[in-house]
Amino acid sequence: MxxxxxxxxxxxxxxxxxxxxxxxxxxxxxxxxxxxxxxxxxxxxxxxxxxxxxxxxxxxxxxxxxxxxxxxxxxxxxxxxxxxxxxxxxxxxxxxxxxxxxxxxxxxxxxxxxxxxxxxxxxxxxxxxxxxxxxxxxxxxxxxxxxxxxxxxxxxxxxxxxxxxxxxATMARADYVSGLAEVLKCGFIADPTILDLVEADPAAATDPSVDPALAVELVVRAVQVKADVVAADLRESSLREILNYGHTFAHAVEQVEDYRWRHGDAVAVGLVYVAELAHRTGILDAALLARHRSVLASVGLPTSYLPGRWDQLRTAMGRDKKARGSTLRFVVLEGLARPARLTAPDEHVLRAAYDAVS
Known part of the structure; x- marks a missing residue:
């Protein structure tokens, strides 16, 4: 290799x-x-x-x-x-x-x-x-x-x-699997082949010692997605925000948990949350919402979070770097590899998406 x-x-x-x-x-x-x-x-x-x-x-x-x-x-x-x-x-x-x-x-x-x-x-x-x-x-x-x-x-x-x-290959399995959340994110926003590769053999995707060539392929594809975006927008003025798909909710979870959650685990739940949010606002279809849950679960990533934490999470999301003043902005999908932005969704929809993942 x-x-x-x-x-x-x-x-x-x-x-x-x-x-x-x-x-x-x-x-x-x-x-x-x-x-x-x-x-x-x-x-x-x-x-x-x-x-x-x-x-x-x-x-x-x-x-x-x-x-x-x-x-x-x-x-x-x-x-x-x-x-x-x-x-x-x-x-x-x-x-x-x-x-x-x-x-x-x-x-x-x-x-x-x-x-x-x-x-x-x-x-x-x-x-x-x-x-x-x-x-x-x-x-x-x-x-x-x-x-x-x-x-x-x-x-x-x-x-x-x-x-x-x-x-x-020396990483603890849980840490490696956590990192796969960022890889799968790249599949959803830009390179669906990543999703296809993971879905074809989830077990191999979670253990780089089983198929090192697959591990390198997934890494290179994810890096290429990020490289393409960063080259066009170094300072996150517009396009680069798509790399934060799922991260508004994920960063809120990390803050509420005092950073005891693995970043990738929080991102996995964040991906499901924003997919639920997009579905409930009529942007994302049910099949792609279901694919978020299925591919994340197939590699052992979490797809839900604890109930009873909404007030803390909502406060934390208000501090997100993508927020403008008091207005929340989310990266969402209109379809596979078709990212868009959702600005100031209704509070009851924000809460309903949380209820769906808790």
Missing amino acids: TTRTVTVGGDRPYDVHVGPGALEQLGPHAREGRRVLVVHQPGRAEVVADVVDLLRAHRARPVLAEVPDAEAGKTAEVLVSLWARLGQEGFTRDDLVVGVGGGAATDLAGFVAATWLRGVEVVQVPTSLLGVVDAAVGGKTGINTAEGKNLVGAFHPPAAVLCDPAWL
Whole structure:
């Protein structure tokens, strides 16, 4: 199996390399004497060691910075500690940040790079499915606050994204399945072949060690969807909002659950919620609504959420980045791979869609 490359266009184009040996593509960014802050989560010792060995082989100067796992690492306190480390090590604009780990690590590493000296280069090394198909690609970086997820951030495209499928095969099954929610989202909004591939063999789709070629195909297709959208709209002014399909409700769930839910699990429920919303406003037909539930359930993703939480969820949705003033805006589907926007739906319809998923 060869390494496949997806190019993300725009003002600062870069490549996403997916396949065996993808880490070798870090070499061109590891010039002699260059300081490299390696922001990594715990439990990635083997990948971090390979990164360090490669950097040293090119006579770069790695500086390791372990951060808390998952959303616990995306805080202002952790960010400040990384800024301090960069200052102590004398990092300049010619130096580099590398993010190793899941989506939270690449979000954080990207924001550190975006803000240090108003922007230094970053290379993302996602070791999770969610990281490679969502967080590491597209240049959106950020941290969370008590008021919501990713409310503080910056657009800062990476210089490269590198992912070896061998890393994905070491993931806990529940974490890998969670990442599939973002892959399936891309199938609904732009590439229905993704849905066909998963529906043809859900068991293989949930275990990259069973069929590595299928895993790479799904990753490359999802990355291509995101690359096509991002190249046309880096700063989420219009088209890029379609990548947030299902995310308004998902981010509300994450906030209400104090980020104890996996992101992909919340997205899965969010996809069903917005499909219910679109169906109840006459936009989406019953068959495509049912397909949301069936394909998500086939890989073991949740399609429902707890009852009795509507007031909290509604408040959280009001803080969504797509909201304009007090007006809620949702990405919906008019048909398969036909995204549209729904603005200010009636409150009783919002509540009815919640009742349908709770």
